[in-house]
Amino acid sequence: MTKRLTPLAPVPLDETDRALLAALAEDARRPVSELARLVGLSAPSTAERIRRLEAQGVIERFTVQLDPRALGFTLQAIVRVKPLPGQLHLVEEVIRRIPEFVECDKVTGDDCFICRLYLRTIDQLDEILSKVTERAETSTAIVKSTPLARRLPPLG
Numbered sequence: 001m002t003k004r005l006t007p008l009a010p011v012p013l014d015e016t017d018r019a020l021l022a023a024l025a026e027d028a029r030r031p032v033s034e035l036a037r038l039v040g041l042s043a044p045s046t047a048e049r050i051r052r053l054e055a056q057g058v059i060e061r062f063t064v065q066l067d068p069r070a071l072g073f074t075l076q077a078i079v080r081v082k083p084l085p086g087q088l089h090l091v092e093e094v095i096r097r098i099p100e101f102v103e104c105d106k107v108t109g110d111d112c113f114i115c116r117l118y119l120r121t122i123d124q125l126d127e128i129l130s131k132v133t134e135r136a137e138t139s140t141a142i143v144k145s146t147p148l149a150r151r152l153p154p155l156g
Contacts, residue, residue: 011056016041018155020049021058025152028062073118076143077125079132081113087135088112094135100128111139 013021019039023030030038036046053059068076083091095101095115103116119125122142129138 011053011058013058013155017049017053017058020046021053021152021155024050024059024062068118072120075119075122075125077117077119078141078143079113079115079117079129080111080139081115081132081136082111082138083113083136091132091136094132098128098131100124116143 016039020035023035023038032043032047032050035050036043039046039049041049050059081091081095091113092104092106095104095113100117100119101115102118105114106112107114117125117128119128125140129140132138
């Protein structure tokens with residue numbers, strides 16, 4: 001797959017591009033022949049559109065989505081992290097090294113990071129956070145449900 005820098009201007013998408021991206025977001029393992037049928041193009045034209053969207057940086061990668069519960073991770077937590085003075089880069093490195101942190105965004109505001117953790121038990125939370133709280137203040141919320149899972153941005 002070709003990787004390029006993020007475009008300076010938004011990439012214009014037509015209706016076929018939007019339909020193709022929605023189909024790939026739903027199931028990136030669909031054969032090109034099925035994608036072609038869904039978007040009303042030939043298989044070679046569909047494959048070329050996918051390559052173009054990759055080259056333009058619209059499609060970054062094809063991936064798999066796992067269900068953490070199937071792997072024994074029964075809890076999710078959202079942790080806001082506010083590094084102590086002078087500790088920003090060290091806190092970021094600690095977060096990167098802890099595999100239970102599955103997402104982390106650097107944000108503006110009082111907190112510097114907002115992170116998502118997957119946990120097998122609630123007992124793990126203190127053990128994991130103790131590695132961070134040496135260098136940062138944290139505030140944690142346990143996820144009860146996810147009414148809106150990650151989705152595509154508006155394509156229209």
